[in-house]
Amino acid sequence: MDPLSILGVASAVVAFVEFTKKLATKTIEVRSTAKGQPANVMRLAQLADDLTTVASTARDKVKNLSSSYPRHAEALEKLTVECSEVEAKLKTGLNKLTATPTNNTFKAMTSQLGVAIRSIWSAEEFKEWSRQLDSIRDQVTMNVLICVWDEIKKTGDKTERILQIVARIQIATDRPKNNFEDGNTGGHLSETSRKAKMEEAIWASTDLIDLQSDSDPSPPPYTLTVPPEGLGVYKKGDKRHFANKILRSLRFEEMKDRANQIESAFPKTFQWLFDKDDKGPENGKGRLAMSFREWLVSQEKSIFWVTGVPASGKSTLMKFLTTHQSLLDRLREWAGERVRIAEFYFWNPGSKIQKSRNGLLRSLLYQLLSLHPELAEAVAPRRRLFFDIAPDNAEAPLWEWTELRECIFRVASLLRTSGWRLALFIDGLDEYEGFVEGLPEDRTASHRTTDEMLEVLIDLHNKYDVKLCVSSRPLNYFRDKFRGCRSIAMQDLTQPDIDHYVEERLRNCPGIQDLRDVEGQNVDELISELKTKACGVFLWVVLVVEQLTQRSRDGATIQELRNVVRDLPQDLSKLYDTIQGQIGPEKECTASKLYQLIMAWKGTWSGQMEATFLWLAYSHDAQENENSYDGYFDPEMEQSITKNTERLLQGHTRGILQVSTPGPTGGPHTIDFLHKTAYEWLREINWQKVIGNGPRDYQPLLCILDVLVHHTHTLETKHSVLKQCLSRIFMLAGEVQEDNNPATRSKLVSIIDRVKPRHLWDMGIESLFFLTAVSTANKIIAPELATMTWAAAWACHPYLQGKLEADPSIPVGQQSKGFAFKQWFTKSAPQTQVSLLDAAIFGFKHRRAGLHWYIDVRKLSVWQAFQRLETVKVLLQQGAKIDNRTRTALKSMTKEMPPDSVDVKYLNLLINISGRHNFLDSFDAERRKVFSDDLVAKSHKDSMFPEYKIHV
Numbered sequence: 001m002d003p004l005s006i007l008g009v010a011s012a013v014v015a016f017v018e019f020t021k022k023l024a025t026k027t028i029e030v031r032s033t034a035k036g037q038p039a040n041v042m043r044l045a046q047l048a049d050d051l052t053t054v055a056s057t058a059r060d061k062v063k064n065l066s067s068s069y070p071r072h073a074e075a076l077e078k079l080t081v082e083c084s085e086v087e088a089k090l091k092t093g094l095n096k097l098t099a100t101p102t103n104n105t106f107k108a109m110t111s112q113l114g115v116a117i118r119s120i121w122s123a124e125e126f127k128e129w130s131r132q133l134d135s136i137r138d139q140v141t142m143n144v145l146i147c148v149w150d151e152i153k154k155t156g157d158k159t160e161r162i163l164q165i166v167a168r169i170q171i172a173t174d175r176p177k178n179n180f181e182d183g184n185t186g187g188h189l190s191e192t193s194r195k196a197k198m199e200e201a202i203w204a205s206t207d208l209i210d211l212q213s214d215s216d217p218s219p220p221p222y223t224l225t226v227p228p229e230g231l232g233v234y235k236k237g238d239k240r241h242f243a244n245k246i247l248r249s250l251r252f253e254e255m256k257d258r259a260n261q262i263e264s265a266f267p268k269t270f271q272w273l274f275d276k277d278d279k280g281p282e283n284g285k286g287r288l289a290m291s292f293r294e295w296l297v298s299q300e301k302s303i304f305w306v307t308g309v310p311a312s313g314k315s316t317l318m319k320f321l322t323t324h325q326s327l328l329d330r331l332r333e334w335a336g337e338r339v340r341i342a343e344f345y346f347w348n349p350g351s352k353i354q355k356s357r358n359g360l361l362r363s364l365l366y367q368l369l370s371l372h373p374e375l376a377e378a379v380a381p382r383r384r385l386f387f388d389i390a391p392d393n394a395e396a397p398l399w400e401w402t403e404l405r406e407c408i409f410r411v412a413s414l415l416r417t418s419g420w421r422l423a424l425f426i427d428g429l430d431e432y433e434g435f436v437e438g439l440p441e442d443r444t445a446s447h448r449t450t451d452e453m454l455e456v457l458i459d460l461h462n463k464y465d466v467k468l469c470v471s472s473r474p475l476n477y478f479r480d481k482f483r484g485c486r487s488i489a490m491q492d493l494t495q496p497d498i499d500h501y502v503e504e505r506l507r508n509c510p511g512i513q514d515l516r517d518v519e520g521q522n523v524d525e526l527i528s529e530l531k532t533k534a535c536g537v538f539l540w541v542v543l544v545v546e547q548l549t550q551r552s553r554d555g556a557t558i559q560e561l562r563n564v565v566r567d568l569p570q571d572l573s574k575l576y577d578t579i580q581g582q583i584g585p586e587k588e589c590t591a592s593k594l595y596q597l598i599m600a601w602k603g604t605w606s607g608q609m610e611a612t613f614l615w616l617a618y619s620h621d622a623q624e625n626e627n628s629y630d631g632y633f634d635p636e637m638e639q640s641i642t643k644n645t646e647r648l649l650q651g652h653t654r655g656i657l658q659v660s661t662p663g664p665t666g667g668p669h670t671i672d673f674l675h676k677t678a679y680e681w682l683r684e685i686n687w688q689k690v691i692g693n694g695p696r697d698y699q700p701l702l703c704i705l706d707v708l709v710h711h712t713h714t715l716e717t718k719h720s721v722l723k724q725c726l727s728r729i730f731m732l733a734g735e736v737q738e739d740n741n742p743a744t745r746s747k748l749v750s751i752i753d754r755v756k757p758r759h760l761w762d763m764g765i766e767s768l769f770f771l772t773a774v775s776t777a778n779k780i781i782a783p784e785l786a787t788m789t790w791a792a793a794w795a796c797h798p799y800l801q802g803k804l805e806a807d808p809s810i811p812v813g814q815q816s817k818g819f820a821f822k823q824w825f826t827k828s829a830p831q832t833q834v835s836l837l838d839a840a841i842f843g844f845k846h847r848r849a850g851l852h853w854y855i856d857v858r859k860l861s862v863w864q865a866f867q868r869l870e871t872v873k874v875l876l877q878q879g880a881k882i883d884n885r886t887r888t889a890l891k892s893m894t895k896e897m898p899p900d901s902v903d904v905k906y907l908n909l910l911i912n913i914s915g916r917h918n919f920l921d922s923f924d925a926e927r928r929k930v931f932s933d934d935l936v937a938k939s940h941k942d943s944m945f946p947e948y949k950i951h952v
Helices: 005-033 037-068 070-098 104-119 125-154 162-170 191-211 237-250 259-260 282-297 314-323 323-336 356-371 372-378 381-389 399-417 448-464 476-481 495-507 510-518 518-532 539-555 559-568 573-582 585-605 612-618 635-653 678-687 687-693 700-713 720-733 740-753 757-763 781-795 798-804 836-842 861-876 886-894 900-915 919-930 933-942
Strands: 304-307 339-345 421-427 467-472 486-489 655-659 668-671
Touching: 037 070, 191 381, 237 356, 237 372, 237 381, 259 282, 259 339, 259 668, 282 323, 282 486, 282 933, 304 314, 304 518, 314 323, 314 339, 314 421, 314 467, 323 339, 323 421, 339 356, 356 372, 356 399, 356 421, 356 448, 372 381, 372 399, 399 448, 421 448, 448 467, 448 518, 486 612, 486 919, 495 510, 495 518, 495 539, 495 687, 510 518, 510 539, 518 559, 539 559, 539 573, 573 678, 585 612, 585 635, 585 678, 585 687, 585 700, 612 635, 612 668, 612 700, 635 655, 668 678, 678 687, 720 740, 720 757, 720 781, 740 798, 757 781, 781 798, 781 836, 836 861, 836 886, 861 900, 861 919, 861 933, 886 900
Parallel strands: 304 467, 304 486, 339 421, 421 467
Antiparallel strands: 655 668
């Protein structure tokens, strides 16, 4: 039996389990209600017939599996018997409840129902029965995984992909490499860990779908066994429900940010691309506009490449194209009425997903499946099978490149065969994070990921007739890739648009017009000189025009304005230097704060900073006012605060930082850089100078934390945003660079201590230690230590050190000998407190317990391991001890993780250090042997601009 058919067995049995659970629940609901009893009872009778079909299918599939794998026959036969027992028990109850008297009067019906109510299952019987169903699910899943393992081992295809699937199933189920079927699941797994590992093994097995597809669209290799009339009960069979799951997992918060940030084209610029009567000879604009229009409507196989020097207006043009009302009309000339358009804007200064190839395909798939949710099952069959086998509350697996690639090919093929044509517009290929400009001659591992990404786009174009328009800088790599394609070079075509922009902006500037009345010819010469010097770089013109309008507002003479144009450099980086140098020392200090706040946010947060948040963080500097401010802003004041933020940025960054306009669906105003070149100018060239212009020891994260803490005071206790906000507060607090400065630690303590302990308490201990090795069973967090326990769990050592400096008597070690980890917990153990040391050592999301696809900031990178070790060191310095019980737990965990993982290195380091005499003296030296300073610094840099979600 092939592996995918084996997985289909699990799908059938899980369908039986889920259908049975839902049917039993519905039975209890009917039993407990007095309204509409006859109709509901008749409905149950119909569903009872459906149960026979579902159960029969499940039993038949298990029997087939048993005949194919006689070694597992005994276990599978037992499973068949259990399925029959469950079916019989449910039918017995249903027969009692739905027995219909000879006369169908309501009175007789309710009389029979009354008898049934007294004889059907008790609550305890129902609970036990539910546990039996869960056991059936687990048994079939494990047996199916063993059979898949057997089948893969027999295959002669030992490709790297096959070996990876085998290894992932093996690791996820804790089975010895050469004796998978004889082991157990690791002995001491908690219920949560066991389920998570099972889901990991299921997901690894479903990888066989994409492996077999070879980029060809294929439907799911199994059929749901639930009859149509049963879909109301069996919700997992609902296609729309599955499509919504897929869409939620594809979507990311910053999906529209870059498109919304790009300013719309200045009125009447770029219109020549769509105007059929444009015959203008200037710079070949008319000819190339005709070329673009011809490309839009033609059936020719050619990619269109928009290129141009930095800041020549490529992104503005791409947004103009995708938002112009004529685009769809032109494409319909090519495709007919059935045409779909999708777009993506790479953004290098943004979060990781905004500049990643995964972000590209996730965004395209989200746009297309939002319009065609009916295709979700065929586009993502691997996930359809996973969700059919895994529990209802299973986390959606992380989207990986190989799966996304198969999905985008499937959706393109399915749309094409359904009569739809697809057009894609991809902006900023050179802003993809995997692209490296100016590579050395040895390119063995250089452009591999960029090559793979472009191969997907080109294959979409060639194999599925997708019309593809892309943009990038005119770098040699892209010249080679798009050689022979139709193309537009922006700097050669935008001069008329630049002329129009300059004329319109300066004509509407009162200062320039007043000067023109006196020195008309000189003003005309000035404007002509400005147009000539632009050299097609639109952004340069925008910045210079802004300078001229500001100076003319102050009554500058024509000579002074001429000097502005002549003195401003044409190189954008030097132009930024000049602009920033004009604001004066006092404003430079404020500008430094603003830049540091934005970069601190980008370095530790996924997503844009809202304009109101920047205003609050700047206006209420935590370092200057320990009492800070009393509350968060009133949402009704957002518009006023945004206007003040715009004025603040214009006055101190001269437009290098800008407030973006919300998109058509609304949302808050956010802050970002004017252009990628401005971001590069700050981060790569001038960062140390900018920091030097600011206050000494300025800590932007303290200001951000101060606002976040006050924001928590406005949120409801059970609000999910509060959970995220609290978690981010402690995560960010660990990033504060206090440089052994007690004053900084004291300020941090004063901010974090304003978090309401009640909020932390209400979050619950399970929320804090989910998927960690810290036991929550029969454990509590001491109310007076709630904030410090959260800090320890998040490895927030600056805060802990500050608290212990203020009060050395705070207990940091074991609270009770009764404390035990999950693997040694017994029901008779007394309720004990979680110690700060245990929270610090074991509070990370370890690989054994977590799903491999789950991104979480508390998983151990080298940087996170360093942060946690620093936290442990603070507690050890205060007198905490790593005792024998803790060392035993550490050793046990090392056996359950990959031996070369960061987790094992971290655990072994603690084991070795704790066994030394005067271990504190050698703590740093031993840490550097395992995690060198250079390795820690590199990991910290890699962790910046994160893409993650916090599960609490």
